[in-house]
Amino acid sequence: MPGERSIISPIIIVGSALILYWVYRDSRARDAYPPFWFAAIGFSGLFIHFLAVPLGALIYIMVRPKGRLVPCPHCGAPRLATLTECPKCEGPLKKECYRCHAAIPVEATECPECGSRS
Ligand SMILES: [Zn+2]
Ligand SMILES: [Zn+2]
Structure with missing residues (x-):
């Protein structure tokens, strides 16, 4: 038809x-x-x-990789919370804590692992 x-x-x-x-x-x-x-x-x-x-x-x-989607602090694009680099703008999403060397979110002002201020 x-x-x-x-x-x-x-x-x-x-x-x-x-x-x-x-x-x-x-x-x-x-x-x-x-x-x-x-x-x-x-x-x-x-x-x-x-x-x-x-x-x-x-x-x-x-x-697909499971997890929460959060906006990138650089470009605002949604991305998986556990990524170390933004898939869109390739900006860093993790930084290293100077005290305990844990990978912490780039926008964090306090290390969630040891509590030290960066
Ligand atoms: Zn981005
Ligand atoms: Zn730390």
Whole structure:
């Protein structure tokens, strides 16, 4: 049925693009190989079946690095709280405590490990 197909396909295209965009942004914030996920899910959706896109996104959600997303103190982009470098602007997110040498958040004024002021 050509008429039915022409109504459904724009929804599929827009939906797939939104899912791909979200996966790309989320994997970049988590530093989890965004070009790999974007290409793998995008190509599967294009050449295998459009359902590979939501399915690929589900697999991504299951295997992605877990953790809280917090804004970067340099550029404001969301990133995983445990990263040492911003995936977007590559600014440092951790500094070394001069006393106990623990890796502490760059915006911290007090070391959470030993309590010394930097
Ligand atoms: Zn940044
Ligand atoms: Zn310390």
